[in-house]
Amino acid sequence: xxxxxxxxxxxxxxxxSRTYGREALRNNIIAAKALAEIxxxxxxxxxxxxxxxDSFGDITVTNDGATIVKEMEVQHPAAKLLVETAxxxxxxxxxxxxxxxxxxxxxxxxAETLLDQNIHPTIIIEGYxxxxxxxxxxxxEIAEKVDISGLDEVKxxxxxxxxxxxxxxxLYRVAYTTLSSKYMATPDIMDYLIDIAIRAVIQVTEKKNxxxxxxxxxxxxxxxxxxxxxxxxxxxxxxxxKEVVHPGMxxxxxxxxxxxxxxxxxxxxxxxxxxxxxxxxxxxxxFLEEETRLLKDMVDKIASVGANVVICQKGIDDVAQHFxxxxxxxxxxxxxxxxxxxxxxxxxxxxxxxIRDLTENDLGYAELVEERKVGNDKMIFIEGxxxxxxxxxxxxxxxxxxxxxxxxxxxxxxxxLRNLIRDPKIVAGGGAPEIEIAMKLRKFAxxxxxxxxxxxxxxxxxxxxxxxxxxQTAGLDPLDTVMELRKLHRDGKKNAGIDVMNGxxxxxxxxxxxxxxxxxxxxxxxxxxxxxxxILKVDDIIAASPTKKEKKGKGGEESKFEFD
Ligand code: ADP
Ligand code: MG
Numbered sequence: 018x019x020x021x022x023x024x025x026x027x028x029x030x031x032x033x034s035r036t037y038g039r040e041a042l043r044n045n046i047i048a049a050k051a052l053a054e055i056x057x058x059x060x061x062x063x064x065x066x067x068x069x070x071d072s073f074g075d076i077t078v079t080n081d082g083a084t085i086v087k088e089m090e091v092q093h094p095a096a097k098l099l100v101e102t103a104x105x106x107x108x109x110x111x112x113x114x115x116x117x118x119x120x121x122x123x124x125x126x127x128a129e130t131l132l133d134q135n136i137h138p139t140i141i142i143e144g145y146x147x148x149x150x151x152x153x154x155x156x157x158e159i160a161e162k163v164d165i166s167g168l169d170e171v172k173x174x175x176x177x178x179x180x181x182x183x184x185x186x187x188l189y190r191v192a193y194t195t196l197s198s199k200y201m202a203t204p205d206i207m208d209y210l211i212d213i214a215i216r217a218v219i220q221v222t223e224k225k226n227x228x229x230x231x232x233x234x235x236x237x238x239x240x241x242x243x244x245x246x247x248x249x250x251x252x253x254x255x256x257x258x259k260e261v262v263h264p265g266m267x268x269x270x271x272x273x274x275x276x277x278x279x280x281x282x283x284x285x286x287x288x289x290x291x292x293x294x295x296x297x298x299x300x301x302x303x304f305l306e307e308e309t310r311l312l313k314d315m316v317d318k319i320a321s322v323g324a325n326v327v328i329c330q331k332g333i334d335d336v337a338q339h340f341x342x343x344x345x346x347x348x349x350x351x352x353x354x355x356x357x358x359x360x361x362x363x364x365x366x367x368x369x370x371x372i373r374d375l376t377e378n379d380l381g382y383a384e385l386v387e388e389r390k391v392g393n394d395k396m397i398f399i400e401g402x403x404x405x406x407x408x409x410x411x412x413x414x415x416x417x418x419x420x421x422x423x424x425x426x427x428x429x430x431x432x433x434l435r436n437l438i439r440d441p442k443i444v445a446g447g448g449a450p451e452i453e454i455a456m457k458l459r460k461f462a463x464x465x466x467x468x469x470x471x472x473x474x475x476x477x478x479x480x481x482x483x484x485x486x487x488x489q490t491a492g493l494d495p496l497d498t499v500m501e502l503r504k505l506h507r508d509g510k511k512n513a514g515i516d517v518m519n520g521x522x523x524x525x526x527x528x529x530x531x532x533x534x535x536x537x538x539x540x541x542x543x544x545x546x547x548x549x550x551x552i553l554k555v556d557d558i559i560a561a562s563p564t565k566k567e568k569k570g571k572g573g574e575e576s577k578f579e580f581d
Contacts, residue, residue, distance in 0.1 A: 042138065045095035045552050046125045052096040053122020055089075056082055060115045060483070061447075062197045062517050063490040078418055081425050082115030083107040095552050102548040106540055111432025112195055112533075113541040116483060117548075120541060123482040124549035127475035136468050142550045144465075144472020149546035151461050151473075152454045152480070153539050159453055159511055160442040160535040163187040168229060168438070171219060178219055188215050190530045191437050194446050195429040197518070197531075206247045213251045213410060214427060218434040220253070221406045231435040237359055237409040238427060240420040243392030248413040249423070254383065254400035255363050256409040257356060259349045261388045261397070262333055265342030268388045273347075273399070275381040276324035277360055277368045281331035282315055282341075282350075284308045309336055315372050316340040322377045326386045330357050330368075347386060349397055360399070363407030436534035445526035446533045447514030448484035452502045455480045476546075484515065491517040498522060 058065045059080040069077045069088040077088050086100045099121055103114040128141050167181035179185055192211045221235040239256045261268060295301055312334055319327060319341075327333075327341060327348040341348045352360075361368055366381025384401025391411070410427060414420040437443065444450045455477035462473040481499055488498040498515065501522050505513035514526040523529060 039132070041555060042132070042553070043129070045093075045555055046129050048093035048096045049099050049125050049548075049552055050122045052086075052091065052099050053119050053125075056085065056115050056118045056122075057486050058490070059085065060119060061487045061490050063492075064115070065490075076418075077421070079422060079425065080115075081422075081429070082118060083111075084425060086114070086118065095555075098551060099548055102544050106544045109544075110436050110534075110537045110540045112429055112436070113537040117541045117545045119486060120479060120483060120545035121548040123479035124476065124545060125552060127479050128472075128549065128553055131471060131475055134471075136471065138553045140468050141472045141475075142553050144469040145476055145546055145550055145553075147465065147469065148458055148461075148473040148476035149542055151458060152476070152542050155454045155457045156444065156450065156535055156538055156542075157442075159450065160444050163437065163441040163443055165229065165438060165441045168219065168222065169224070172222065172224070178215060185215070187441075187443060187532075188218075188434055188437060190527070190532045191433045191443065191534055192430040193530050194532055195433045196426055203246075209247065210249060210427075211430065213249065214430040214434060217251055217408050217410055218431055218438070220408045222438060223406065229438050231438050232406065233431055233435055235359070235362065235407050236431060237356070237407075238412060238424050239396070239409050240412045240414075240424055241391050241394065241396065242414065242417060242420055244413040244415075246412075246414050246419065246423060250411045250413075252398060252400065252409040252411055253405065254385075254398060254402050254409065255356070255360055255407055256411050257328075257349060257352060257397040257399070258394070259352060259397050260395040262348050262350050263338040263342045265339070266347050267345055268347075270325050270347045270386045271384065273326045273383045273386040274324050275326040275328055275360070275364050275366055275383060275386070275399075276319055276322070276375060276379065277328050277330075277357055277364070277366045277381060278319075278372060278375070279330040279354075279357065279368050279370045280372055281333075282312070282327075282329055282337040282348075282372070283332050283334040284311050312337040313340050316344060316346075318372055318375060320344045320346065322375055322380065324375075324380055326383075328352055328357070328360060330354060347388075359407065363402040363404050364399070365403035433534060433537070436536045440534065440536040442535040443527075443532045444535050444538060445512035445514055446531040447517060447523075447526040448487045448502065449512050449514035449526050450533075450538055451480045451483045452499070452506050452513070453511050456503065456506050487515050487517055491515055491520045493520055493522075 059067060059082060064080045066078050066080045067085050069085065071088060077084060079085065083103055086103045091097050091100050099118050102121060103118050106117045107114050124145060131141050132138070163184065165184055167184045170176040171178045171181060189211055192214050193207065196207060196211065217236050218231055221232045223230050223232065237255060239258060241258070295304065316337055325346055327346055329348065329350045330352055331350070333348055333350040338348065357368055360366065360381060364381025364383055367379040369375050369379050382403040383399045387398050388395050389398055412420050412423045412427070414423055458473055458477040462470045465473055484499055484502065485495040488495040493515065502513055505524065510524050512525040512527050514523065514531070516523045516529055526532065
């Protein structure tokens with residue numbers, strides 16, 4: 018309430034709570050730190066899993082930061098902001114989410130100390146922004162370029178990707194680094210899965226105006242419980258989790274001309290309320306005949322344009338199935354919209370919404386459409402599509418948890434590979450760049466006057482906190498480890514980091530295959546800085562009153578504390 022000429026003016030709705038100034042800022046920092054704290058233990062290859070149970074009782078077990086924050090129902094606005102940051106990083110580069118949240122949390126924790134020294138939030142914000150900008154420059158300096166020109170020959174079919182050793186190595190290592198930090202990672206099948214990811218990405222890579230574009234959307238991931246991860250396959254085409262609708266239809270069609278139909282192959286049944294007056298057996302016969310005739314017309318139309326495969330987004334009536342079978346047409350029904358769109362791109366066909374409008378030009382093409390047994394189920398394989406840039410990774414695994422986690426891991430690896438092709442520069446992983454940047458930032462801080470310098474140093478400290486966390490998960494003493502790494506980096510070993518799997522410090526992370534695309538590191542730093550500074554800018558939290566049932570006797574509780 019604001020008093021105006023002695024008359025109170027109500028600005029906020031009754032029940033609205035308001036916290037401001039330092040208190041608001043502290044509350045926000047506490048909430049953001051709490052979220053970061055949760056994610057800390059999941060960082061890196063030895064990060065622990067979280068078991069998340071949603072309101073339906075469905076369980077997700079994962080250490081993937083993006084998944085954790087998506088499944089968690091975060092309440093506090095500042096923590097929500099961090100969740101949004103994580104999602105943004107995930108959308109942009111598909112990796113680095115845990116690191117981004119942990120870093121944002123640390124930036125805020127360090128900011129808290131500066132606030133205690135009476136440094137104004139705007140100074141901290143300025144310092145952090147300068148530090149982030151500098152950090153990105155440092156990343157560019159320490160990054161190594163990967164020569165991806167060999168992709169041309171591979172795309173033209175003149176060489177296998179494995180022949181381009183240096184390129185394959187770089188691709189392998191970025192995928193390895195993301196996969197090794199995941200649940201599915203068992204060394205024996207790792208090579209095989211990485212090879213699948215690499216080939217899938219190359220298949221969907223196009224060159225446009227001299228630049229490579231990786232269309233991850235053309236990679237379909239299909240999961241089928243059963244067998245083991247080692248039975249996961251890369252299919253050059255589209256796999257549908259569907260079966261042929263009628264036993265009389267062919268199970269295999271070569272030179273497939275595919276009609277993609279988004280309309281029911283059924284006769285619209287009259288509403289329940291509509292009444293049909295049938296007064297004689299003759300009329301029943303006519304009615305049924307009419308229905309059959311309509312369905313037969315539809316099938317005749319499909320056959321007349323030359324289609325031998327029908328993929329339908331809607332249902333297919335029994336009678337229509339029968340006619341299709343008689344014409345030797347293979348049909349599949351109730352296919353997801355997203356799959357229809359993938360098929361459109363893969364086969365070069367066009368989805369039609371009215372069978373009447375179907376023409377020969379709308380048909381897609383594939384060398385082969387076949388129903389095959391996969392585990393206990395049947396699936397439809399559409400291979401040798403008109404557009405070869407359409408692949409499916411068919412994931413197998415003993416149970417839902419394994420295939421779900423494998424899917425997320427593949428997503429990570431595919432994104433890592435795309436990131437590398439998009440910006441072919443790499444840095445070592447395992448905390449190496451964080452230590453290197455921190456060291457250089459501290460030097461940079463010296464060149465900045467005033468209290469901002471303290472913020473730049475705080476930024477460096479926050480970055481090293483990532484290393485501390487990795488050291489902890491590796492069972493190492495965090496302080497000793499950071500000290501040792503600082504020394505190695507001072508001696509010019511810019512790739513020195515933590516071999517988390519074997520719990521020791523190593524001179525060169527790249528030598529043990531742990532590298533990250535530089536674009537991820539940049540994104541992490543920029544996103545974390547953005548989130549932290551956004552939170553530091555807030556000095557007022559105005560919250561609408563919670564919905565009725567949560568609002569219980571606040572006044573009563575407060576009065577209890579008056580006696581303390
Ligand atoms: P994020 O969600 O941030 O990607 P991850 O759990 O994938 O979190 O951990 C990423 C961090 O772990 C990166 O700093 C990466 O360099 C590091 N890392 C991955 N694999 C290894 C490894 N085998 N040894 C050391 N560090 C690793
Ligand atoms: Mg990762």
